[in-house]
Amino acid sequence: MNTIKNKPIKLLPAFKDYLWGGTKLKTDFNKKSDLDIVAESWELSANEDGQSVVSGGEFDGYTMREYIAKVGKSVLGSKAQEMTYFPLLIKLIDAKTNLSVQVHPDDEYAERVEHSYGKTEMWYVLDCEPGAFLYYGLNREVSKEEFKERIDNNTVLEVLNKVEVHKGDVFFIPSGTIHAIGAGILICEIQQNSNITYRVYDYDRRDKYGRPRELHIDKALDVTELRPAPKLTQTQGGDDAVLASCKYFTVRRLRLNGKTEIDIDDTSFHSLIVTDGDGSIEMNDTKIELHKGDSVFVPAQKGSYVLAGEGEIVLSRI
DSSP states (O other), X not given: OOTTTTSOEEEEOXXXXXTTXXXXXXXXXXXOOXXXXXXXXXXXXEETTEXXXXXXXXXXXXXXXXXXXXXXXXXXXXXXXXXXXXXXXXXXXXXXXXXXXXXXXXXXXXXXXXXXXXXXXXXXXXXXXXXOEEEEEESSOOOHHHHHHHHHTTOGGGGEEEEEOOTTOEEEEOXXXXXXXXXXXXXXXXXXXXXXXXXXXXXXXXXXXXXXXXXOHHHHHHHOOOSOOOOOOXXXXXXXXXXXXXXXXXXXXXXXXXXXXXXXXXXOOEEEEEEEEEEEEEETTEEEXXXXXXXXXEOOOSEEEEEEEEEEEEEEEO
């Protein structure tokens, strides 16, 4: 066994200062950034628009792509061997104000039109202001003609499904589902590795240069499912709960109170995001201290690792 290749690594995120973001990722999740606004931290990313970077150890300072190129693609696991791209993108998102109403394409449309991959995602609500809400799909079936008319006359919000959120809620958002995160919500997002977004409504906001942000009406009309979204999936009790599972990812929420051993195999890596508390991970003679906001990549391999401490971790895998 190549012990260096199989060691877990700690990651530092890429930051995004989108105009709707706030400061909670810095104040509540220990993110270090010179940006005044930190809307998103890309905790596990090999995306060309922003990569996470190894912190400490033999690969300190390597981007995620550089690390994989150095140690070999086997660290991703057998499920990723036929993929031409890194499979997941995992973010923390702080919505101080409303995000745009948007939709993402599926794989077929994205490959044909954007030469990229589609975007199915899930949200785990880490915190929210009282009364915070989001939009998730439509509240009734509509025709393409009505949908376009409502976009044109700025009444599209009237046919969106408005859902009040609470800490711990889970939302699974297949490609084609129109959605928008509302103000006062902080989430962990696990998604396909795609940055393709089609905006249909943006509250007539302007960027820092005073220009309206681009909308993508025609493409949104092509891909939006014009009917109510799938039934919401909420978290289950217990210290180890599956939050979502689909062909792209499986996500578990682990509650730590002492030590627990986690099995891993050679089909997929594990991504660990510490959403609360403090602890550590031990594996292959390596120990990494963990604190709220930390991100760890565990290479695919047959074996196990030990998590210790008190808190909560979001574990994602292919």
